[in-house]
Amino acid sequence: MTQGTDRSVLLVVGGGIAAYKALELVRGLRERGVRVRPVMTDAGARFVTPMSLQALSGERVFSDLFSLTDESEMGHIALSRSSDLTVVCPATADILARMAAGLADDLATTLLLATDTPVLVAPAMNVRMWEHPATQTNVATLKARGVAFVGPEVGRMACNETGPGRMAEPDAILAAIMARLEGERPLTGRTALVTAGPTHEPVDPVRYIANRSSGTQGYAIAAALAAAGADVTLVSGPTTLPDPPGVRTVRVETAREMLAACMACLPCDIAVCTAAVADWHVVPAAQKIKKTTPDAVPTLQLLPNPDILATLSQPSPTRPRLVVGFAAETEQVADHARAKRLRKGCDWIVANDVSPATGIMGGTENEVMLIDATGCEHWPRLDKAEVAHRLVARIATFLHTPPNTPKQPDGPEP
Structure with a gap:
């Protein structure tokens, strides 16, 4: 793991309304001197713009698996191993399923399959999707492989249903990231x-x-x-x-x-x-107050x-x-x-x-x-x-x- 200002995160932004929270996460990481290299899925780009991520991270946003320039200069394998930690935020039911199955049909899942760095995911989905046996099986598979999870939380979601599936707040995700990046805990010395x-x-x-x-x-x-x-x-x-x-x-x-x-x-x-x-x-x-008569009130x-x-x-x-x-x-x-x-x-x-x-x-x-x-x-x-x-x-x-x-x-x- 790199130290000091050389710490870096590869941030995979999946599709879902909770993707807007990834922008606040990038801001928090940059304030702590962490380099953020964003990767967007096609669905993620429908909720937040690549320009927003680029402006906040100060880095180019990657999304195309078949970009010849990227393959010439760096390649998806090098990109997958370029950071200390890979974070998926939000991690949709689809991304979790593809990670569990080992699929690599776009840049994000290819990087996740090729990476040899730790992976942290922040799930976000409808409560029924989260509770579905297929999703729970995928989660168990990923945890068994060492993938770390932060959230989801219980709360009201965009679909107006309430239950587990709401993505963790950026502060909680940030704390989980920093605990892994720093090699120490975020309040050490406090x-x-x-x-x-x-x-x-x-x-x-x-x-x-x-x-x-x-x-x-x-x-x-x-x-x-x-x-x-x-x-x-x-x-x-x-x-x-x-x-x-x-x-x-x-x-x-x-x-x-x-x-x-x-x-x-x-x-x-x-x-x-x-x-x-x-x-x-x-x-x-000094002594126990005695009740001298039935009606006595001290x-x-x-x-x-x-x-x-x-x-x-x-x-x-x-x-x-x-x-x-x-x-x-x-x-x-x-x-x-x-x-x-x-x-x-x-x-x-x-x-x-x-x-x-x-x-x-x-x-x-x-x-x-x-x-x-x-x-x-x-x-x-x-x-x-x-x-x-x-x-x-x-x-x-x-x-x-x-x-x-x-x-x-x-x-x-x-």
């Missing part, structure tokens, strides 16, 4: 702080005030950050979860203990605050707890470059989350609806919105581990983007 779980605020030696949080999402994010190479400290309230692998875990009980543990982690590059911190505490009684004076997210977001020499908060809401989710982001001063807010009917609080899945200064992005319902990996991919992209680089407008959803 430090991250994650808070997770509830806090318990003692009322007396046997009672406490708490929030309903299992800590599952925060633990998944800590594990995903560590897997991406970050040096991660997880500050966790009381949970029954095991420590994530490769993560330094600090166990605390109260909000004040959590704040102290967080401040001890500064400075750091990333702070992700998923903990469901109790807003109030009381001065706990008076508890509630005192405000420190605001951990707002404290970490305050401008200071040790403020993390990226502070991500979470907003668990039961109504007007987006409006309340936007207001929280402004009030706390954090960079991003990940919002979700935790109404009892959703099953999200304490469950294994999550459905979130990512809100920043530019807008609100809805993610489909995903396993919490997948939400974590998707968020970490977005974090890696952010940290590799020079400060003050404007965000590109979002395109139509496939």
Whole structure:
């Protein structure tokens, strides 16, 4: 594998509405100093133009297997071995089938059959096509041969059906590419702080005030950050979860203990605050509060707890470059989350609806919105581990983007 700015990707753009995402992928790779050599199928050229790919990549776009000039100067065999990684984005059901069968009836499939470099594919197709036994057999065959997959995701597609088959977002594909190109993980050298779980605020030696949080999402994010190479400290309230692998875990009980543990982690590059911190505490009684009569109700004076997210977001020499908060809401989710982001001063807010009917609080899945200064992005319902990996991919992209680089407008959803 080549190093430094010599890193290169051979990008095969297949046909499908998701092909527009390949343009954003090229932009992200170029920002990281990766050379991109585009190859288009005939179907791919019906969705994005060769000129667009050429303008973004700064390279000639290849599409014709029988070009005599190409055969004279380089040849399809040389082209197939000219890069560190071959990426198929989008990988349609047709391309996957031809790859599995070993067909070579155009430039793209000829290169894929001739290449001796690793191959990464990002599938994109209708849910019925993805779930068809023929496609699943082809996928299993390709995986057995060492082809790597990123996605597909579950979500609404251009055909207005919902399910698996939606192509992974460019950030997730970019993270997967960089993990293979760099010979290291994309967040290597970065430090991250994650808070997770509830806090318990003692009322007396046997009672406490708490929030309903299992800590599952925060633990998944800590594990995903560590897997991406970050040096991660997880500050966790009381949970029954095991420590994530490769993560330094600090166990605390109260909000004040959590704040102290967080401040001890500064400075750091990333702070992700998923903990469901109790807003109030009381001065706990030294002994168990007794119910002296059937109707006796103790008076508890509630005192405000420190605001951990707002404290970490305050401008200071040790403020993390990226502070991500979470907003668990039961109504007007987006409006309340936007207001929280402004009030706390954090960079991003990940919002979700935790109404009892959703099953999200304490469950294994999550459905979130990512809100920043530019807008609100809805993610489909995903396993919490997948939400974590998707968020970490977005974090890696952010940290590799020079400060003050404007965000590109979002395109139509496939």
